[in-house]
Each structure stands twice: as C-alpha cells, then as structure tokens.
Amino acid sequence: MPSLLRVGLAGLGTVGASVLNRIRLQQAALEETTHRRIVVTGVSARSKAKAASLDLGEATWFDDPIELARSGDIDLFVELMGGSGDPALTAVRHALSSGKAVVTANKALLAAHGMELATLAEERRVPLGFEASVAGGIPVVKTLREGLAGNVIDRVYGILNGTCNYILSRMELEGLGFEQCLAEAQRLGYAEADPTFDIDGFDTAHKLAILSTLAFGTAIAADAIHVEGIRTISLADIRAADELGFRIKLLGVAQRVAGGIESRVHPTMVPKSSAIAQVMGVTNAVTVDADAVRELTLIGPGAGGEATASAVVADIADIARGVRSAPFGRPVAALVPTAPVPLQRHEGGYYIRLNVEDRPGAVAAIAARMAERGISFESIVQRQPFGKAADITPVRAVPVVLITYATTEEVIRQAIEAIMQDGWVTGRPQSIRIERE
Template sequence: MARPLRVGIAGLGTVGAAVIQILARQNAVIAQRGGRPVQVVAVSARDRTKDRGFDLSPFTWFDDPIALARSPEVDCVVELVGGSEGSAREVVETALSHGKHVVTANKALLAKHGSALARTAEEKGVTLAFEASVAGGIPVVKTLREALPGNSVSRLYGILNGTCNYILSRMELEGLTFAECLKDAQRLGYAEADPTFDVEGFDTAHKLAILTSLAFGSQIDSEAIYVEGISSIAPLDLAMAQELGFRIKLLGVAERTNTGIEQRVHPTMVPRTSSIAQVMGVTNAVTIDADAVKELTLIGPGAGGAATASAVVADIADVASGAAGAPFGRPVHSLESAPRAPMQRHEGGYYIRLTVHDRPGVAAGVATRMAEADISLESILQKRSETAATKDPHGRSGTPVPLVLITYAAAESAIRSALEEISGDGLIAEPPQVIRIERE
C-alpha cells in the first residue's frame, strides 16, 4: 500500500476534534477506497492544555499554524481557523505555495480570495478542497463540480444558514417575535453573541458566492450579491404567508438572466407545497434547476461538528485517492467574468405589507399607484382593527391597519417607484415590508 497521506490540522475546535475522531474510526475504509491511508501527524491550536477528549501526544504540536503549513512532514493542511484574513489566509497561502494540498471549511476566505487561491493551487499542481465551506454535511460542492457535467444550470437557491432557518421556524410555529427567537437561539448555541453575520444574511452570501461560481463557471463575485437579513420579519408576515399558501425562508438565490447572473440573499416566500418549504429548524437545503435533471434538492445538516467534519474528511479522502480536480470544476483562467444583473432589474412576484390609515379611499389610492407603475395585483387584503366597528358606523377607525398586496411578476424598480409614490401621498404610517416570492 502507498505511503500514508500526512495531514496537519490547524484549528482544534469542535470540527477539528471531530475530524481526528472520524479519521481514527474510518481510516481503514478510506485506505481501502483510495488505496492510501491517512495519518494525522501535526496539529495547531491556541490552547494546548484544553481537554479535547483524545490524546494529543501522537501528534507534533505547533504553537504557530504557519509553521505547521510549512512543515516538510505535512502533505495536506486542513485549515479550520476561520476568517477571511489573518492567520487563516496565511496558513492556506503558505501551504499552497509550499506545494501542499489544502482542505478548508472557510467560506469567508473563499468568497474573498477563492480565485487567487485556486490559481496558486493549479500552478503548484495541488488540491484546494472546500466541501465543508457550504451547507455542512450536504455534498453540494461535489454535486455541482463533479456530478452535473451533462447539465446546464439555470438557477440554484437554498437555505444556507441554520440559525436563520431555526429562528423563522420557531417564529412561525410558536408565534414568537424575532427578538424572542434570537435570544433562545443564542441560549442553545445556534446563534453567536453577535448574530449580525448570520441574521443579516452575510454568512449566506459568502456561501452563495462559492456555489454561483461552481454552478455557472463564473469568477467569485461576492460584491455582486444583494443582501437582506431577517430581522425585520414580524409574526404578522409569517401568519399572512400561511394564509396565502406560503412559508418564509431566508434564501440565497443565483440565477442566469438576460442581463447577467443575478445573486441575491433575502427573506423569500416559497409555496408551502415546495420541497424547500418543508425544511425546518437548523437544517439546510439547496435546490438546483438544470436542463437534464430538471430539479434536484439536497437536504441535510448544515452545521455542527460531526456534519462539517464529515465533509472535511470526504475532501481528505479525495486528496488521498488523487481524485480531486480543479477547485471550481474548471481551470481558473476559464472562469467567466459574468455580467452582474442589478437588483433593480429583478422580476418576480412580491408580498407587500403596508401599514395604512384606516379611512375611505386608501386601498384605492394604493391600487392606483401600483397600476400607474404597470404592476398587476394578484390579491389585496386589508386586516381591520377588531375595535374599528365600534369607533365608526362604517367599520373604519382611522388608525393604522395592515394592507397586504400580492403582485404578479413585476420589476424591482417598478415596485420601489410605486412605494415611493404611495409614501409621498401620505397613505402609509410606517415603512413598507417587501418580501420577494420565489415560485417553483
């Protein structure tokens, strides 16, 4: 049997520790499948004294992860430090420049520097593997890179952040507010003390940038992604979605359009009958629309030590067998600089919740402004105050009430223009809530 693949792991948090345990348990199977065993020979972390549940003595310890990346005793460096800059970037760049394979779970690093790192890997003839960077244990990177060469992908979309999906699921099922669910998610360890990166959509955007490159053969362009988070979603929106036959999810969507590749992250209404609408809690899902397979949906654990470590080990096994190819499925020089599709040109259905003054003519005024912007309304619902009828014989109180509009396909620019006019007319009491609708 061939000489073992010697692995060095930088970062021994939950994922790093799980990688060592899985490799110890599955090494015989990996060797049988790839013809080469895997041996962890070196590790690096901030605290050498921390109890990680296993003996560190068989491994060479490096206080400096950069020194581990340079070590001649290491063939493959596993980077689990995290972050787009600093030691994480230096570890990966050092390892690649020294002709070592790299496995990483670092979506922020790849979203910002993925093309440059892939170019170095190709020049050095080594592997840069990153299955664990997107959707945890779901093999979506391998699926896009290796399993669909006979397909032209037109769209992909998915739930790529378990924290947001957990919060939206709890809000819907229990009628809780965003703040209440976030606090509980933090208590359970699903959300960080500073949850901004997750709940405002940036984590999903990093992952979407990677998937877009794999799906469309384009250069990574995380700056092209339109991003909205879920902090403005109210229980009323979730209740209205249910009444209208939808469910709200934070989706990352990439789609080839006539004006370029559209990349967007935002709360989205999806039909309750769709596959992705059934995905609740911290679970992730990705749907790929392609010409041959039509629709392919992958569902599974998007986070957690064991699930993410499973993806890391899969990449290590590919390195050991020599199966890993170009990081983004094709040489970096062939990746297209695809035109950005501005969000203002997006076309689709919209859910619009307006808080209007409950008086005669308001709904008609709103409908008129929509018609002037060439927006057709599929439905319009007004929720009156329960006490309105006691204040006015015609059932109108003059107090603010919700007015919900569902539009047929319309341009984002037209929606924004109509809402500006409605606001200027003094018809609404607070900023509108706008949620895009993603049909199957």
C-alpha cells in the same frame, strides 16, 4: 502496504475535534476505498490547554499554524481556524505554495481570497477542497462540480444559514417575535453573541458566492451580491405568508438572467408545497435548476461538528484517491468576471404589507398606483388589526397585504414610493420577494 497520507490539522474546535476522531474511526474503511493510510501527524490550535482534552495520538503539536502548514512532515493541510484573514490566509498560502493539498471549511476565506488561492493551487498542481464551506454535511460542491457536469445550470438557491432558518421556524411554529427567537438561538449556541454575520445575511452571501462560481463558472464576487437579512421580518409577515400559502425563508439565490448572473440574499416567500418550504430548524437545503435534471434538491445538516467533519473527510478521501479537479471545476483563467446585474432589474412576484389609514378610498388609491405601473395582483387582503376592533383613535391603521404577479423591482419600488407620497400609509412598508419552483 498502502502509502501514508499525512494530515496537518489547524483548528481544534468542534469541527476539528470531530475530524480528528472521524479519521481515526474510519481509518480502515478509508484505507479500503482510497488505498491510502490517512493519519493526522500534526495539529495546531489557539489553546494548547483546551487541545489537551483531545486524544491527539502521535500528532505533533505546533504552536503556530503557519509552521504546520509549511512543515515537510505533512502532505495535506486542513484549515479549520476560520476567518478571512490571518492566520488562516497565510497558512493556506504557505501550504499550497509548498505543494500541499488543502482542505478548508472556511467560506469567508474563499469568498474573499478564493480566486487567489485557486490560482495558487492550480499553479502548484495541488487540490484545494472546500466541500465543508457550504451547507455543512450536504455534498453540494461535489454535486455542482461533478454530479451535474453534463448540465447547463440556470439557478441555484437555498437555505444556507441554519441560524436564520431556526429563528424563522420558531417564529412561525411558536408565534414568537424575532428578538425572542434570536435570544433563544443564542442560548442554544445556534447564534453568536454578535449575530450580525448570520442574521444580516453575510454568511449566506459568502456561501452563495462559492455556489455561484461553481454553478456558472463566474469569478467569485461576494461583494456583488445584494444582501438583506431577517431583522425586519415580523410575526405579522409570517402569519400573512401562512394564510396566503407561503413560508418565509432566508434564501441565497443566484440565477442566470439576461445580461449576467443575478445574485441576492434576502427573506423570501416560497410556496408551502415546495420541498424547500418543508426545511425547518437548523437544517439547510439547496435546489439546483438545470437543463437536464430540471430540479434537484439536497437537504441536510448545515452545521455542527460531525456534519462539517463529514464534508472535510470526504474531501480528504477524494484527495487520497488522487482526484484532481480544478477547485472551482474550471481552470481559474476560464472563470469569467461578471458585472453584477442590478437588483432593480429583478423580475418576480412580491409580497407587500402596508399599514394603511382606515379611511374610505385608501385601498382604491393604492390599487390605482399599482395599476398605473402595470402591476397586477394575485391577491389583496385587508384585515382588521390584531387586538380589539373597537379603537378610540380617530384614524386607525389597518394592514393591507398584496401579492403581485411578476413585475420588476424597479417598478415595485416606484409604486411603493408613490403610495407613500400619497400619505395613506403609516410606518415602513414591508416588501418580500417571492421565489417559485
């Protein structure tokens, strides 16, 4: 008779309901692979009325998730309430302190308190699993922590937010503007009523902070990440990218550079031929560059109840099997704090779109400002604006699009500043970093 693993489940939304169902559905298979009988013995959720529609089996109801976390009747606490504060934080603290294993899908909690919670888990010698917190059903935490154990990792980057990728995909495929696609995403439930967290890149940053810690053994430092969202991306950028052989994705990128780890979230031009460029809609993808495997890409569902439940159940199964890894691979004491590398030092190519007054000498002047700073171009395209060629305004603005070879952020910013001071440019220049495989 296999020993019981008693699970307490806090949070019964889409993910919680799927976890509950999946543990039951896979009970026999999980018993075969883990030699434990996994049973949900306690549950808690905000609304008892809503939970009434679920088959809770023999699970005891707890009004207070913290009581559930402290309960002596569970061995493992699953936290699916979300949010970086309470009750999630206090509940997880209590569960770990009382010697229980914890599995959470909560990236905000880990980004804010991951070091403290990992320390607590280490002290109490209990596992803390969070596969579900990054890229939903993609086993990227396991891959970084275990699968690439023999590698030195140079870069990890990916599409970590399905909402943004959905919006950018729709803009490209249907030629719609940002606002319209956002509204559509909200209607379909892919975006929240307040979309800031997704659209402005913070969700991606939380996930990147976790990946970066796993990849580089650095202390979690979500605040050190440079974050830009996708609000400024226009259809003109998406069309220009397409013509130049690129696609625009919101990427989280963490890479080893001289002086530390550069971590950034921003809209990015990726070559259309890259694996990551093929990833459309709400799907997520993560690419790891490492010394032995060179390049490994994982593509799969980044959200959704069932996909996230898949990751939660995999963590539960590992714990049931007795797997004991440090939460972030290394002991907390070995996680090195890193000073953030300022983005000014970022090296790479840039896409720049300027609205330039259609007067003789404009492009020449712009090119000169770039040349002064040693910036050279892969391509430069000046186009007639969309719409009628015959224009009655005396001085028209035409879009000029530049793709530069590798340079630095600092130099690009200076060049754009100088160009603007020359007075040839109207409106805000757009610049988008290019990321190559």
